[in-house]
Amino acid sequence: MSEIIPHWLTKQASLSPNDTALELEDGSCLTFNDLMQKSQSFAKKLASQGVDKGTKVGLFSNNCTEMVIAIHALSYLGAVGVFFNIRLTEKELSFQIKDADVSSILAADGLANQINNMNFSLQILSFADVCKLKEVNVPLATEIALDDAFTIMYTSGTTGNPKGVVHTYGNHWWSATGSALNIGIHSNDKWLAVLPLFHIGGLSLLLKSVIYGMPIYLLEKFDEQKVHHAIMNCQVTIASVVTVMLHRLIDLLGEEDYPKSFRCMLLGGGPAPKGLLEKSKDKRVPVFQSYGMTETSSQIVTLSPKDALRKLGSAGKSLFPAQLKIIDANDEGIGEIVVKGPMVTKGYYKNKQATAKSIQEGWLSTGDLGKLDEEGFLYVVDRRKDLIISGGENIYPSEIESVLSSMVGVKEVGVTGLEDLKWGEVPIAFIVLDDASVTEVEVLQYASKNLAKYKVPKKINFEAELPRNASNKLLRNKLRELMQ
Amino acid sequence: MSEIIPHWLTKQASLSPNDTALELEDGSCLTFNDLMQKSQSFAKKLASQGVDKGTKVGLFSNNCTEMVIAIHALSYLGAVGVFFNIRLTEKELSFQIKDADVSSILAADGLANQINNMNFSLQILSFADVCKLKEVNVPLATEIALDDAFTIMYTSGTTGNPKGVVHTYGNHWWSATGSALNIGIHSNDKWLAVLPLFHIGGLSLLLKSVIYGMPIYLLEKFDEQKVHHAIMNCQVTIASVVTVMLHRLIDLLGEEDYPKSFRCMLLGGGPAPKGLLEKSKDKRVPVFQSYGMTETSSQIVTLSPKDALRKLGSAGKSLFPAQLKIIDANDEGIGEIVVKGPMVTKGYYKNKQATAKSIQEGWLSTGDLGKLDEEGFLYVVDRRKDLIISGGENIYPSEIESVLSSMVGVKEVGVTGLEDLKWGEVPIAFIVLDDASVTEVEVLQYASKNLAKYKVPKKINFEAELPRNASNKLLRNKLRELMQ
Incomplete structure (x- = not known):
């Protein structure tokens, strides 16, 4: 039976009307009551365009208040x-x-032209367009049924077309409460939202905000100076980042003693190089690794505060309401990560086949490889599709990346496999340098000293930047294109 | 669809194996891993007696580890x-x-004789009896389906037989998370359990313990000296009490500065006299009033930390996942409190008629009277059944109790109605004195100065003690029996 709760924003506006919901870099704030008033007004205007229960509305926007x-x-x-x-x-x-x-698309004012030029045959409204509409007096939701669908986000499969991950209100609810049971809820919490809101890692923060009654410090996009400023001067207590952001931040953070109230740097978006984690530890930045994906409504495995230093490099254990198994493990204990829990999507939009393939009896096949240590802590090894098999040996790109990125002068590393007549596949590396004087020979020497021979990249390519998606995640499948 | 989560104790034992789950007054502790091991062993022994999925097992015990x-x-x-x-x-x-x-009863070792002497025709096992049984290798639950029933507790109706309130795992889950969203989750939290575990207020703490990963400091029963000791010396941060306990505590607490880490005295069990709340405020005891009942799986309305002082006397607002309305309000805005939310029972055991009468479209009629102030804060006025109607005027016993208990020399007060030929009903008071020299005349003078004439009790009865239930709640319906 679907559980019914009061509408979460209305409820928080009733509990904490004058508390801050949203804080922007210019210092302006929206209270929960402001946010409710504005959202209800926006809803009544949108209703004039026939938007109704179940209508699918596209959102094309960067991070901003209107979004x-x-x-x-x-x-x-x-x-x-x-x-x-x-x-x-x-x-x-x-x-x-x-x-x-x-059936219609809402676009940020600065992006409306871009999408209008694409000549889609559906209505496109900028946020400013909506504001000019007249409110229609429709009944607004006062309750939320947790089994109802709320959001759809597309995720690329290993093959075929992207699939639309449907999140129910319940998925988001359980994600928020599952995280709270891990890192706690403090009355002074303020979470930095710098990940795009159109990705699950960003969106999940908005929903935590209304569920916890907690302010979000919203940045339009990642900028290490701005993030540093937010942590040092704006009482941010928690920040969600991906590896490359942490990398860029770490040199700024910790040079001075940052505020004690900053208690969690939640790291997602793939396995982190051990060197980066150690550097963070040295600088006393409280990094908690996590693991999750669109299908799990953000993190589903997170290192807890008490284990953060003891289990450096691990993504932790599954959140309280979730379960995790490794299946089809090899001799080293490495196998596919499968997860289950109320924050896991019930399936892909109108794609029963893909749903049935990915989710069996509630267990989601993640397509990621990992292993558990003797205490049950998860170490994510790599994407299964990124695995390089060379002369019968399994090579995990992230291991090589982790080693090379700890070399002085090296800023970012991406590793992928290249077809090879003799070995089947061989690893090759793409490197962005901090120090332009570093040579291929030096990198290979460093690699040889720290990696088994079959793991040493057969070629080093120096690049100005690596291909990343809008969340700044490394796109390994695009690395090879750099060679063309 | 019923949500599935991992078994909560097994999960917490995996996340926090060596953290304290239970702390006793003698200083002994059980970790979550200990508690899991012992509970699983106990389950395997109990299985030898045919206890299985859905079996109803009675529990007859005071607060103790075995319970x-x-x-x-x-x-x-x-x-x-x-x-x-x-x-x-x-x-x-x-x-x-x-x-x-x-089908069988488990009894505390010290109580097994008492219940054995009653000659019920079913199996009665003391906890020690169970420990002597051999483990049977049955599969134990690894998951919990939130819609499954877990506990039944009987509650007296206003008429007829007691009704068995069925709590699902989900009811308990939502109660625990709803409370967490109100008062937060701190890593140093330790909750004092002094309410009986056979009442919902006590049981709910055990489940919060496994869900939050938080230690419970368990007392066999209320003793103000022991509670004081626990708060002053044992790092208790939250304590659940009922009014009479707070009354007895308040003279002990606050004489010295109690630890800053003690952050919440959660007060339930009926409206509290304003005088007591003011005394608590003066002594800087952080009392949060709450409102709830067996049917709501403990508190469903609680004053939040930020409103505690500003709204003294209010029970607060409904917890985040819950809703509250006042129906059939009179001119003063006083009407019946009805509540809704996923912590509300789905109904009474095998009693469709009572269920249908109490719960309509998810809304539970509480039988309590209350009103909301302009900001939506609940003030519980009284039990509807305790309302005294005198010459057409509504008289709320709790108002008279609140006034009389603020008189110097008066320790406890209970007020009820007595049939009266002229007025229909009149209020009468039952008083326990601190100071034996106080006379009926003095009490009536004090009442006349502070209450409208029709509210002044027609008779004052001095008693050695007042009738209370096992949770120390005043039983107003038994007051009249004191006169016989």
Whole structure:
């Protein structure tokens, strides 16, 4: 039976009307009452365009206040938000619009032209357009049924077209409470949102905000100086980042003693190089590694505060309401990570086949490889699809990346496999340097000293930057294109 | 669809194996791993007696470690615990045993004789008896389906027989997380359990313990010196008490500065006299009033930390996942309190009629009267059944109790109505004195100065003690018996 709770924003506006919901870099704030008023008004305006329960509305926006308001407005109408990555090509967008039955798109004012130029045959409204509409007096949701769908986000499969991950309100609820049971809820918490809101890692923070009654410090995009400023001067207590952000931050953070109230740097977006974690430890930055994906409504495995230093390099244990297993493990104990829990999606939008393939009896096959230590802590090894098999040996790109990125002068590393007549596949590395004088020979010498011979990359490519997605995650499958 | 989570004790034992789950007054402790091991062993022994999924097992015990172990053991077997008040008469017990289809009873070692002497025709095992049994290798639950029933507790209706309130695992889960969203989760939290575990206020603490990974400091029963000691010297941060306990405590607490880490005295069990709350405020005891009942799996309305002083006397707002309304309000805004939320029972055991009468479309009629102030804070006025109607005027016993208990020399007060030919009903008061020299005339003078004439009790009865239930709640319906 679907559980019913009061509408979460209305409820928080009732409990904490004058508390800050949203804080922006210019210092301006929105209280929960402000946010409710604005979201309800936005909903009533949107209703004039026929947006209703179950309507699929596309969102094409960078991080901004209006995006936050639009998201909550959709919930007041019972509409489903389809979150587009703003870097998508016309072809990719076109597929998602059609696949998700999107009937209209809401776009950030600065991005409306970009999407209007694509000539999609559906209504596109900028946030400013919506504000000019007249409110229609429709009944707004006062309750939330946790089994109802709220958001759809597309995720690339290993093969075929992207799949629309459907998140129910319940998925988001359990994700938020599962995280709270891990890192606690403190009355002074303020979470830094620098990940894109169109990705699950960003969106999940907005929902934590209304569920916990906690302010979000919202940045339009990642900038290490701004993040540093937020932590040092704006009472941010928790920040969610991905590896490359931490990398860029770490040189700024910890040079002075940062505020004691900063208690958690939540690290997601793939395995982190051990060297980076050790550097963080030395600088006393409280990094907690986590593991999750769109299908798990953000983190589902997180290192807890008490284990953070003792289990450096581990992603931790599954959150309290979740379960985790390693299946089909090899001799080293490495196998596929499968997870289960109420924060796991019930399936892909209108794609029973993909759902049945990925989720069996509640267990989601993640496509990631990992192993558990004797105490049950998870070490994520790599994406299964990124595994390099060379002369019958398994080579995990992240291991090589981790080693090379600890070399002085090396800033970022990406490793992938290249077809090879003799070995089947061989590893090759793509490196961004801090210090332009570093040579291929030096890198190979360093690699030989720290890696078994078959793991030493057969070629080193120096690059100006590595391919990353809008969340700054490394796209290994695009590395090879750099060689063309 | 019923959500599935991992078995909560097994999960907490995996996350925090060596953290304290239970601390006793003699200083001995059980870790979560200990508690899991002992509960699983107890379950395997109990399985030898045919206890299985859905079996109703009675529990007849005071607060002790074995009771905690037995409760978790039942969950490993999927059995349902029927919690008996150990003060019940043979007749009352007999009714509950039959009504709840109880097939066997587990009794505290010190209480086994008492219940054995009652000659019920079912198996009675003391905890020591169970320990002597051989383990049977049955599969224990590894997961919990939140819609499954876990506990049954009987509650007296205004008329007719007691009704068995069924709590699902989900009811307990939502109660625990709802409370966490109100008062937060701190890593140093330790909750004092002094309420009986056979009442919902006590049991709910055990489940918070496994869900939060938080130690419980367990006392066999209330003793103000022991509670004072626990707060002053044993790092207790939160304590759940009822009014009479707070009354007895307040003179001890605050004479010295108590530890800063003590952050919440959660007060339940009926409206508190304003004088007591003010005394607590003066002594800087952080009292948060709350409101709840067996049907709501403990508190469903609680004053939040930020409003505690500003809204003295209010029970607060409904917890984040819950809703509250006042229906059929009179001119003063006083009407029946109705509540809704995932912590509210789905109904009474095998009693569709009572369920249908109490719960309509998810809304539970509480039988309590209350009103909301302009900001939506609840003030509980009284039990509807305790309302005295005198010459057409509504008189709330708790108001008179609150006034009289602020008189110097008065320790406890209970007020009820007496039939009266002229007025229909008139209020009468029962008083326990601190100072034996106080006279009826003095009390009536004090009452006349502070209450409208029709509210002044028509008779003052001095008593050695007032009738209270096992949770120390005043039993107003038994006051009249004192006059016989």
